[in-house]
Amino acid sequence: MKNPAQLSVESPALLQVENISAGYGKLDVLQNVSLRVQRGEVVAIIGPNGAGKSTVLKTVMGMLKPSQGRVQFDAQDITAQRTDQLVLRGLGYVPQGRVVFPKMSVLENLEMGAFTVRDPRAIAARTAEVFALFPRLAERTRQIAGTMSGGEQQMLSIARALMTRPQMILLDEPSLGLAPKFVDMVFDQIVALKETGITLAIVEQNAARALEIATRGYVLELGRNKYQDSGQALLNDERVRKMYLGG
Amino acid sequence: MTMNGIVRVENLRKHYGGLAAVNGVSFAIAESKITALIGPNGSGKTTLFNLITSVARPDAGAVFLNEHAITQWAPHRIAARGMARTFQITRVFGQLTVWENMLAVARQRRDAEARARAQELLRLVNLWELRDQFAADTSYGQQKLLEFARVLMLEPRVILLDEPFAGVNPTLAQTMVALIRRLQTEGKTFFIIDHAMTIMMSLCDRVLVLDYGELIADGAPADVQNDARVLEAYFGSHREKPRATIG
Numbered sequence: 209m210k211n212p213a214q215l216s217v218e219s220p221a222l223l224q225v226e227n228i229s230a231g232y233g234k235l236d237v238l239q240n241v242s243l244r245v246q247r248g249e250v251v252a253i254i255g256p257n258g259a260g261k262s263t264v265l266k267t268v269m270g271m272l273k274p275s276q277g278r279v280q281f282d283a284q285d286i287t288a289q290r291t292d293q294l295v296l297r298g299l300g301y302v303p304q305g306r307v308v309f310p311k312m313s314v315l316e317n318l319e320m321g322a323f324t325v326r327d328p329r330a331i332a333a334r335t336a337e338v339f340a341l342f343p344r345l346a347e348r349t350r351q352i353a354g355t356m357s358g359g360e361q362q363m364l365s366i367a368r369a370l371m372t373r374p375q376m377i378l379l380d381e382p383s384l385g386l387a388p389k390f391v392d393m394v395f396d397q398i399v400a401l402k403e404t405g406i407t408l409a410i411v412e413q414n415a416a417r418a419l420e421i422a423t424r425g426y427v428l429e430l431g432r433n434k435y436q437d438s439g440q441a442l443l444n445d446e447r448v449r450k451m452y453l454g455g
Numbered sequence: 456m457t458m459n460g461i462v463r464v465e466n467l468r469k470h471y472g473g474l475a476a477v478n479g480v481s482f483a484i485a486e487s488k489i490t491a492l493i494g495p496n497g498s499g500k501t502t503l504f505n506l507i508t509s510v511a512r513p514d515a516g517a518v519f520l521n522e523h524a525i526t527q528w529a530p531h532r533i534a535a536r537g538m539a540r541t542f543q544i545t546r547v548f549g550q551l552t553v554w555e556n557m558l559a560v561a562r563q564r565r566d567a568e569a570r571a572r573a574q575e576l577l578r579l580v581n582l583w584e585l586r587d588q589f590a591a592d593t594s595y596g597q598q599k600l601l602e603f604a605r606v607l608m609l610e611p612r613v614i615l616l617d618e619p620f621a622g623v624n625p626t627l628a629q630t631m632v633a634l635i636r637r638l639q640t641e642g643k644t645f646f647i648i649d650h651a652m653t654i655m656m657s658l659c660d661r662v663l664v665l666d667y668g669e670l671i672a673d674g675a676p677a678d679v680q681n682d683a684r685v686l687e688a689y690f691g692s693h694r695e696k697p698r699a700t701i702g
Contacts, residue, residue: 232592256624257596258585304595304622355474358496385543385621387495387650389691413596413622454625 220283222247222376222407223268228277230267231431236275237263238431245376250398250408252422252439254415254452259428261411262304265378269301270294282375296324300374304381304411306361308368310354314345317353317364321371331371338367341400359390363397376407383414395421416453419443427452459522461486461613461644462538467506467516469499469668476502477513478668484661489635489645491655491676494665495689500648501543503665504615507646508540509533520613539606540615543648545598547605549591553582556590556601560608569608576604579634581627596622603631613644620651632658652690656680664689 221244231237237260245251253261266272268279270291278287286294291301309317318338322331339346342363348356353364362382369377382398383391391414399421402408412418419425422439427448435448442448460483469477477499484490492500505511507518509530518526525533548556557577561569577583580600585593590601603619620628632654635645649655655662656676664672664679666688672679679685 235588235592256581257600257622257627258581258594262594356497381622385496385618385650387493387689388652389689390496391650392691413624415625451626452624454629 221245221280222249222282223409224280225264225268226278226280228264228267228274228279230263230272230274230277232272236431238267238274240277241428241431241433242277243426243433243436245407245409247375247407248405249423250402250410250421250439252415252418252425253409253411253428254413254418254425254442255428255434256452257413258430260431261428262380263431264428265301265380265409265411268294268378269299292324295372295374298373298375300369300372300377302365302369302377302379302382304384306358306365306385308353308361308364310352312353313350314353314356314364315349317368318345318371321368324372334371334373338370341370341404342367342397357387357390359386359393362386362390362394366394366397366401370401370406374406376409377401379408379410381411381413383412383417391417416443460484461521462507462646463519463522464503464507465517465519467503467518468514469502469506469511470514475668477506479516480665480668480670481516482663482670482673484644484646486644487639487642488660489639489647489658491659491662492646492648492665493650493652493655493662493689494671498665498688499668500665501617502668504540504617504646504648508538508615534609534611537612538615539609539611539613541599541602541606541617541619543617543621545595545602547590547598547601549589551590552587553577553590553593553601554586557605557608560605573604573608576607579630580604596624599623600627600631607634607638612642613646614638616645616647616649618649619647620649620654628654 223245225243227240227242229236229239241264253264255261267274270289273288278285281299309320318335325331344360345364345367353361382394395417410418419439419442425439425442427435463483465481467477467480494500506513509528512527517524520536520538548559551559557573577586580603582600599622606614619631659676662676662679663670664685672682672685
């Protein structure tokens with residue numbers, strides 16, 4: 209495994225998480241966690257249950273205040289900023305568990321994603337772009353989200369996060385509980401997103417799939433950094449395979 | 456197909472509004488076997504579990520446990536008869552500790568045997584160190600593991616698991632698989648919903664496939680994986696085989 213210094217790159221990272229500790233109540237889940245994501249990268253965050261993967265995303269998104277450390281995005285300190293302000297700054301977030309507004313249509317869900325955008329023409333233009341990326345959603349603009357399959361709901365949840373034209377989105381377990389056909393579809397969609405140049409951080413328990421499409425990966429364990437390397441190197445690492453990929 | 460089994464359902468039907476969630480399903484599952492229930496998201500799998508365990512009332516049809524009609528029995532009565540389940544959306548007691556969750560379902564809480572069993576199970580799913588934490592403060596994956604451990608406290612003869620491997624680290628999923636196999640050799644019957652196909656196809660003796668509330672396939676894993684209707688509805692035609700590295 210390479211040491212972090214060998215991986216460092218000259219250009220400043222788009223997202224830089226430095227030595228954060230954070231948790232719930234008295235419980236510190238994260239202890240001194242650091243990670244960086246360069247513009248255009250897909251970074252996978254993997255590790256056992258309770259490693260703190262989702263907590264990292266929540267801390268970046270301002271839903272948890274770190275007890276120490278700082279978060280920088282696009283060269284600005286964003287530590288503990290409000291979530292809505294981070295969305296305005298160009299960060300998008302797709303929470304775990306296909307969270308859509310179940311009684312609203314596909315189109316209404318997307319409009320909710322554009323809540324911070326005032327200009328109706330900008331919303332219309334963005335909707336068209338999102339439909340171009342997600343043709344399956346374009347076919348069902350009036351369908352009530354709660355009646356769609358799990359895979360389609362997950363796509364809608366990702367599409368909604370794109371409505372503000374974020375520079376980067378954070379995805380929390382996008383393949384959780386999806387049928388194999390839709391796991392493939394969601395990962396194909398993530399690869400398509402990557403090709404548009406958007407920067408991505410993905411937390412996944414389906415770690416092998418995430419590392420396959422990732423430029424780099426971080427392994428967390430018990431709230432601490434454990435390993436980091438390119439997606440391929442982690443995928444081929446014996447210890448990582450045995451400990452986290454199930455053989 | 457008429458045959459005896461430890462669990463048998465006869466022409467079960469359940470409608471939600473205009474939607475036939477379960478549309479005339481009959482089958483029996485054999486004792487001491489591991490049976491899979493798979494199908495696309497929204498195909499009626501969880502509804503079928505709900506009907507079998509009386510969490511929802513069928514519009515028509517009957518459920519038998521050891522050939523005793525148990526249709527619409529109170530869920531706790533069914534549990535007392537030896538059939539227990541877990542839920543896809545976890546239902547742990549958030550304001551109780553992990554340890555208290557385990558003992559809450561034990562018949563004799565002070566019983567040394569129950570405590571020893573709780574300890575053994577918690578160690579097995581890597582939750583022993585977290586035993587004094589509130590269940591609400593553990594991650595989604597850990598809550599799934601707690602439910603899995605807790606259902607085994609009841610020592611049921613028939614165990615229904617709704618997506619036990621979703622959101623669980625692949626290496627830990629292997630531990631759960633080993634435990635399920637061990638319990639099977641002790642005579643327990645398992646009925647499992649999950650999308651982790653690599654695990655399911657090697658673990659299960661038989662696979663039932665639901666699509667739009669109807670049984671579309673029933674057979675050995677190898678046969679079901681090559682069934683044209685199942686490929687189309689579930690695996691997706693372009694990547695039909697489960698991948699070796701994915702849990």
